[in-house]
Amino acid sequence: xxxxxxxxxxxxxxxxxxxxxxxxxxxxxxxxxxxxxxxxxxxxxxxxxxxxxxxxxxxxxxxxxxxxxxxxxxxxxxxxxxxxxxxxxxxxxxxxxxxxxxxxxxxxxxxxxxxxxxxxxxxxxxxxxxxxxxxxxxxxxxxxxxxxxxxxxxxxxxxx
Amino acid sequence: xxxxxxxxxxxxxxxxxxxxxxxxxxxxxxxxxxxxxxxxxxxxxxxxxxxxxxxxxxxxxxxxxxxxxxxxxxxxxxxxxxxxxxxxxxxxxxxxxxxxxxxxxxxxxxxxxxxxxxxxxxxxxxxxxxxxxxxxxxxxxxxxxxxxxxxxxxxxxxxx
Amino acid sequence: xxxxxxxxxxxxxxxxxxxxxxxxxxxxxxxxxxxxxxxxxxxxxxxxxxxxxxxxxxxxxxxxxxxxxxxxxxxxxxxxxxxxxxxxxxxxxxxxxxxxxxxxxxxxxxxxxxxxxxxxxxxxxxxxxxxxxxxxxxxxxxxxxxxxxxxxxxxxxxxx
Numbered sequence: 001x002x003x004x005x006x007x008x009x010x011x012x013x014x015x016x017x018x019x020x021x022x023x024x025x026x027x028x029x030x031x032x033x034x035x036x037x038x039x040x041x042x043x044x045x046x047x048x049x050x051x052x053x054x055x056x057x058x059x060x061x062x063x064x065x066x067x068x069x070x071x072x073x074x075x076x077x078x079x080x081x082x083x084x085x086x087x088x089x090x091x092x093x094x095x096x097x098x099x100x101x102x103x104x105x106x107x108x109x110x111x112x113x114x115x116x117x118x119x120x121x122x123x124x125x126x127x128x129x130x131x132x133x134x135x136x137x138x139x140x141x142x143x144x145x146x147x148x149x150x151x152x153x154x155x156x157x158x159x160x
Numbered sequence: 161x162x163x164x165x166x167x168x169x170x171x172x173x174x175x176x177x178x179x180x181x182x183x184x185x186x187x188x189x190x191x192x193x194x195x196x197x198x199x200x201x202x203x204x205x206x207x208x209x210x211x212x213x214x215x216x217x218x219x220x221x222x223x224x225x226x227x228x229x230x231x232x233x234x235x236x237x238x239x240x241x242x243x244x245x246x247x248x249x250x251x252x253x254x255x256x257x258x259x260x261x262x263x264x265x266x267x268x269x270x271x272x273x274x275x276x277x278x279x280x281x282x283x284x285x286x287x288x289x290x291x292x293x294x295x296x297x298x299x300x301x302x303x304x305x306x307x308x309x310x311x312x313x314x315x316x317x318x319x320x
Numbered sequence: 321x322x323x324x325x326x327x328x329x330x331x332x333x334x335x336x337x338x339x340x341x342x343x344x345x346x347x348x349x350x351x352x353x354x355x356x357x358x359x360x361x362x363x364x365x366x367x368x369x370x371x372x373x374x375x376x377x378x379x380x381x382x383x384x385x386x387x388x389x390x391x392x393x394x395x396x397x398x399x400x401x402x403x404x405x406x407x408x409x410x411x412x413x414x415x416x417x418x419x420x421x422x423x424x425x426x427x428x429x430x431x432x433x434x435x436x437x438x439x440x441x442x443x444x445x446x447x448x449x450x451x452x453x454x455x456x457x458x459x460x461x462x463x464x465x466x467x468x469x470x471x472x473x474x475x476x477x478x479x480x
Contacts, residue, residue, distance in 0.1 A: 003324040004163040010171050011330050017178055018337055024185050025344050032414040036425045036477040039445070039467060045479060085468035087427045087443040089411045091249045094192040105196045107247045109271065109278075111429065111443040113468040118429075118440040120278040123247040123271040125199070147199060148245035148273040157196040159205060164323040170331050177338055184345050251409045254352040265356045267407045269431065269438075280438040283407040283431040285359070307359060308405035308433040317360040 023097045027104055027130060027137050035088040043073035051131060051138045058144040085113030090126065096160035100132040103160035108144065123147050127156040183257045187264055187290060187297050195248040203233035211291060211298045218304040245273030250286065256320035260292040263320035268304060283307050287316040343417045346457050347424055347450060355408040363393035371451060371458045378464040405433030410446065416480035420452040423480035428464060443467050447476040 030049055037046035047070035050056065056063040056072070063069050072078065093106035110122040129141040145153035190209055197206035207230035210216065216223040216232070223229050232238065253266035270282040289301040305313035350369055357366035367390035370376065376383040376392070383389050392398065413426035430442040449461040465473035 003327050004167075007163050007167055007171060007324070007327055010175070011327060011334070014171070014174055014178060014334050015330070017182065018334060018341070021178070021181055021185055021341055022337065024189065025341055028412065029344065029414060032412040032426070035411065035427055036414055036445075039427070040474045040477040042477075042479075082474060083469050085443075085466070085470075085473075087429070087445075087467045089427045089429070091195065092188065092192040092252055092412055094189060094196055106192070107195055107199070107249045109247070109249070111440055111467075113443070113466075116468075118443045120271055120280060120440060123245075123273070123278045125196075125247075146245070146273075147247045147271075148276075149243050150245075153245075154200045154242060157200040157202075159202075164327070167323055167327055167331060170335070174331070174334055174338060177342065181338070181341055181345055184349065251355065252348065252352040252412055254349060254356055266352070267355055267359070267409045269407070269409070280431055280440060283405075283433070283438045285356075285407075306405070306433075307407045307431075308436075309403050310405075313405075314360045314402060317356040317362075319362075319365060 020097065023102065023132075023137070024095055027095050027097070027102055028093065030130075030137050030139070031090055031093055031104060031106070031128065035090055038073060038078070038088050039082065039086055041073060041078060041082050043070045046070075046073045049139050050142075051133060051140055054139050055141045056139075057142070059146060081112065085118075086121075087111040093126075093128070098160070102128075102130040102132075102137065104128040104130065105157055105159075107147070125153045125156040180257065183262065183292075183297070184255055187255050187257070187262055188253065190290075190297050190299070191250055191253055191264060191266070191288065195250055198233060198238070198248050199242065199246055201233060201238060201242050203230040206230070206233045209299050210302075211293060211300055214299050215301045216299075217302070219306060241272065245278075246281075247271040253286075253288070258320070262288075262290040262292075262297065264288040264290065265317055265319075267307070285313045285316040340417065343422065343452075343457070344415055347415050347417070347422055348413065350450075350457055350459070351410055351413055351424060351426070351448065355410055358393060358398070358408050359402065359406055361393060361398060361402050363390040366390070366393045369459050370462075371453060371460055374459050375461045376459075377462070379466060401432065405438075406441075407431040413446075413448070418480070422448075422450040422452075422457065424448040424450065425477055425479075427467070445473045445476040 047066045050066045089109045091107040093104040095104045112121045124144045124146050127143045131140045207226045210226045249269045251267040253264040255264045272281045284304045284306045287303045291300045367386045370386045409429045411427040413424040415424045432441045444464045444466045447463045451460045
């Protein structure tokens with residue numbers, strides 16, 4: 001028997017709309033995994049969010065591969081931060097998907113424990129460029145700058 | 161040929177469920193765009209989240225149209241805030257959709273840079289009333305009050 | 321007439337994929353309701369996020385049922401916190417669903433108003449274990465520890 005053309009159309013539209021919803025969810029979920037991975041010092045999990053040659057450009061530290069990100073998370077500096085007490089929080093991201101590429105923009109904060117008090121050590125603008133890979137969405141480039149009035153930070157918040 | 165009634169039912173249920181998921185995602189995405197638009201001083205982008213006659217009522221400043229919101233974002237006060245360094249963060253919102261109307265409730269924080277340190281300048285309760293328009297979901301009314309113990313702020317957090 | 325096997329397959333795949341998306345959204349929405357319910361002192365709404373015998377283990381206070389959670393939200397301590405001004409913010413959660421069980425991991429912050437200033441009173445690691453019930457997803461166990469360098473807090477951030 002042949003299939004119904006009307007059903008064919010409706011199913012095709014559902015498939016296309018669902019993929020768009022799944023993309024938003026998958027990217028949101030990827031980003032939500034960053035803070036916990038970093039704050040537990042899990043270098044493999046944190047770096048797995050990037051592509052092999054993905055970049056992470058955060059003031060004064062430009063990582064140019066997943067291995068670079070892994071090394072950052074496994075660094076003595078990050079261990080000291082965890083030992084003192086730290087929380088990396090990413091706000092909900094505005095995600096724009098265009099085929100197999102996407103841009104996500106959000107705020108991030110780092111709260112640290114200092115002498116028994118919690119203080120906001122950093123507050124920044126984040127821009128993620130992402131790609132759909134065989135393993136799902138991954139970060140191709142992340143740029144973070146402190147929102148301290150620098151025009152460079154403000155520019156990261158631009159729409160895709 | 162006629163279509164299968166069983167498939168017809170399943171496709172109709174999928175269409176209805178997917179629309180509900182898309183509504184949650186679309187409203188979440190709309191709200192996630194506010195902070196970045198405000199923190200880069202993009203008056204057109206920030207105000208485009210509202211309907212033409214949408215309202216924004218934030219302590220002592222009651223805007224009554226998209227143009228009013230645009231003027232607030234373009235104001236010297238907002239420019240000074242950006243120049244000093246500011247981050248507007250909205251927490252994940254609890255979204256309740258009822259047909260073509262919705263209510264979203266969440267917390268918001270404003271972190272500013274003061275003399276090289278980041279401090280929480282404001283922390284508030286947010287209530288968004290939204291409408292489905294031809295251009296997608298838009299804000300019909302947003303009310304924000306500082307969570308400083310005021311009963312008015314607490315009341316904004318009520319369920320839809 | 322018989323139904324088309326090809327459509328049958330595509331519809332079944334859509335149903336399965338949509339359920340996965342709905343699970344992510346439903347759990348995210350459940351968690352987004354916690355802060356507002358707590359900050360308005362709504363003991364019924366806050367406790368309704370848990371199963372009847374759900375647990376909430378937060379430093380030094382181990383609640384072992386929905387009634388225990390209700391009593392915590394209705395306690396004089398929580399009323400005093402609200403009267404002074406408080407914002408409980410949960411960051412976006414990394415959610416892992418496995419059939420009818422799920423784990424969600426995220427950061428949480430408590431901002432309070434002290435003498436007219438807003439300060440981060442607490443910043444912690446959250447681990448939620450959830451179950452799909454007849455009433456939807458509910459919290460079976462939530463554990464929170466301050467991210468102050470304690471290994472116990474860091475361990476909560478582990479992947480599902």
